[in-house]
Amino acid sequence: MFRRPLALAVAVLALLAGAPAPARADPGPPGLVWGECADDLPDVPLDPAVRCARLRLPVDWARPHGPTFELAVARRAARVPERRVGTLVFGPGGPGDSGVERIRKGDRFSPELLDRFDLVSFDPRTVARSAAPVCAPDPNLRRPPIPLADQADFDAAVAWNRALWDRCRPTSPVFEHADTVSTTRDLEALRRALGERRLTFHGSSYGTLLGQQYAERYPGRVRAVVLEGVFDHGLGLRPFVRTQAATLQDSFDEFVSWCDRSIECVLHGRDVRSVWAGVLARAGRGGYAPRTAFDVTAVALGLLAGPRWPQLATEIRKMDAGTPPDEVKLPIAVAAFCADWPAPVRDYDEYAALVREAAAAAPDVRYGAGLLAVQTCLGWPSPVRNPPHRLHVRAHTPLLLINARHDPRTGYAWATDVARQLGRHGHLVTYEGWGHGAYERNDCTIAVVDRYLVDLTLPAPGARCPAS
Known part of the structure; x- marks a missing residue:
């Protein structure tokens, strides 16, 4: 988030x-x-x-x-x-x-x-x-989906990020000095x-x-x-991604438990995890294009923050009926976050390993906000101005x-x-x-x-x- x-x-x-x-x-x-x-x-x-x-x-x-x-x-x-x-x-x-x-x-x-x-x-x-900054994506570049699917997507993500930053940088005097x-x-x-x-x-x-x-x-x-x-x-990069996914899974587990015991949940009496898995599978097949499986997870990430459990249940039921998820914007002040958090991911293989790390920690929701953060900062210059360290x-x-x-x-x-x-x-x-x-x-x-x-x-x- x-x-x-x-x-x-x-x-x-x-x-x-x-x-x-x-x-x-x-x-x-x-x-x-x-x-x-x-x-x-x-x-x-x-x-x-x-x-x-x-x-x-x-x-x-x-x-x-x-x-x-x-x-x-x-x-x-x-x-x-x-x-x-x-x-x-x-x-x-x-x-x-x-x-x-x-x-x-x-x-x-x-x-x-x-x-x-x-x-x-x-x-x-x-x-x-x-x-x-006043930031506008380069209209000549394709913004890759989340998660990335292959090396071509990875290269496109780095190119898209760097082009965006090049357009942001001249519009703000502090773009290079926004670290914590x-x-x-x-x-x-x-x-x-x-x-x-x-x-x-x-x-x-x-x-x-x-x-x-x-x-x-x-x-x-x-x-x-x-x-x-x-x-x-x-935290290092892998623990950061893993713990972000795990905490979203924990909150999803709490939502499922509520749904199982509460008649206020519109999915009450159904196998909520199975319904959710079906929605993710449909997204993976392109059933909600251009929305992706990450967009489905972002719905949960946004509503579990409340938590707004009844609304999340309603949104899952709508997606199960075929309605694509609304776009959920999870904005990050790039110049601040990327200067505080390195994303030293060299290629798609390393990126895919992080996706697997998240999925292992979060078998239902698959992704956490950590993957969004990583993709947001791919290609940021190293070393970052404020690298992670243990507090003193x-x-x-x-x-x-x-x-x-x-x-x-x-x-x-x-x-x-x-x-x-x-x-x-x-x-x-x-x-x-x-x-x-x-x-x-x-x-x-x-x-x-x-x-x-x-x-x-x-x-x-x-x-x-x-x-x-």
Whole structure:
């Protein structure tokens, strides 16, 4: 279904060695000048409590006095100023989600957080209002399907990707500098511009990578960091693909169990796995052309994130009756993700091995979002700017991790692995339910996060919140 050098060579070498690059004093950022936000969101009226600003930052943090770009920022003022704790910065996911839009909507925060914090977020590099590239595929090239079928498809995918990037690159000054290391430096500059002595941060999904790497680079600047729906940047390519497929299979298994016991499921009383297998087989024969078997799986990936089990059952029944699946767009901010995640796949044989790895881990759904990520980044220049490494965090305040037991995108295995990497500097809370994201699931999950952010109170070790 998700940015900070020193001298670039030193940063890359340090990350390759598995250790964070040493921090260097950044030039002081200019102040933020708050004003009215652009009225650019349909059905979201302007709110006088929300103000917007632009923070001018270096394109390349290795050249702090070189070319610059503007980071779009939004702030929602605390509703009860006399009880205000400080500023909470929200780290959007994706990569590709807009933090400005999240603040404008104000629908991601509990009443207590809305009362007691100024809520701030931003559009990361290459996203929405922050130097987003204008990308159009080359009309002369064929976009290969997912999954690729042979070496010709593989070569076409590399050519299609590189042609797309060549068309994107000139339209955004930060296209080559959108990695999470660079965004961590942006986040530190934002903290300073906000006048906050230490950072209070809530990262969601891919935004958890930003929180992890900020705490790694600036441990003394951490007041509190929440990681919700935890992304694991310490995995190699094969484990990444395998675990993404396995967590989607786990969520599909939960859906099947619900369907078997619930009359609310329109497939209740039928062999759901058999119906699903028939739909995939029809897709494989070209029965839904131009939609493919991966497009069928993408339907499950999208709806299990809710989870929206009744709707998924309805969609499977429609496909079983011959209706092609709707196209499900699973966008990735390419310049960010591909700079964080190498796809060193040399040919179709290596690619096919990854497809088999996913299928072995997910016999029903076959593919996970990992294969989409791999295909998205085929042909990206190596080495990447922010290669995967095991975390080395030594923040005084432990980071709070919260993850659903059955998350189809950022699986529970990722959360437990990141918690192991953090050791005593991390504290994992398990939501015993389903779907992508855990914070707003019920009173328990909200209370766990809010008490930590407001009071710095950690729950007991091994804390769990019931499913709802």
